[in-house]
Amino acid sequence: MKKVLFLISCVSFLVLIGCSSSKTISGDKMFPSGYFDDVTSLRYYAPDETVFQIDNPQKLNQIWDAFRDNTYTEYEKEQLIGGYDIRLVSDEREIEIVLDNSHFLIDGKWYYSEKPLADIILQYINN
Numbered sequence: 001m002k003k004v005l006f007l008i009s010c011v012s013f014l015v016l017i018g019c020s021s022s023k024t025i026s027g028d029k030m031f032p033s034g035y036f037d038d039v040t041s042l043r044y045y046a047p048d049e050t051v052f053q054i055d056n057p058q059k060l061n062q063i064w065d066a067f068r069d070n071t072y073t074e075y076e077k078e079q080l081i082g083g084y085d086i087r088l089v090s091d092e093r094e095i096e097i098v099l100d101n102s103h104f105l106i107d108g109k110w111y112y113s114e115k116p117l118a119d120i121i122l123q124y125i126n127n
Contacts, residue, residue: 023074025074030072031064042089044122045084062124099121
């Protein structure tokens with residue numbers, strides 16, 4: 001229960017602090033064709049410490065489409081804390097992603113997410 005309250009607090013904090021609008025990038029430019037080709041699974045680390053592994057190609061394609069069908073704006077304010085921990089796993093690499101409905105972290109860089117990315121991705125993970 002403490003983790004859920006902490007997560008809710010973090011998400012609320014993120015919404016309140018807003019974001020800067022410096023550079024906008026479309027999802028299909030951030031994740032060009034072929035970006036996800038070597039990714040074999042997605043791991044989601046739930047707040048209750050349960051780990052979900054998604055390796056169904058159809059589900060993965062839906063998730064990739066959600067990442068591509070979005071617009072991101074670079075976020076250059078304070079570092080954000082909290083969010084959902086997701087890993088893209090391949091034989092060669094593991095990409096850590098932290099996201100909530102407003103923000104998205106990949107490769108150490110924060111972005112503001114135009115669409116509620118966490119809700120969309122978690123819907124695919126949980127179904």
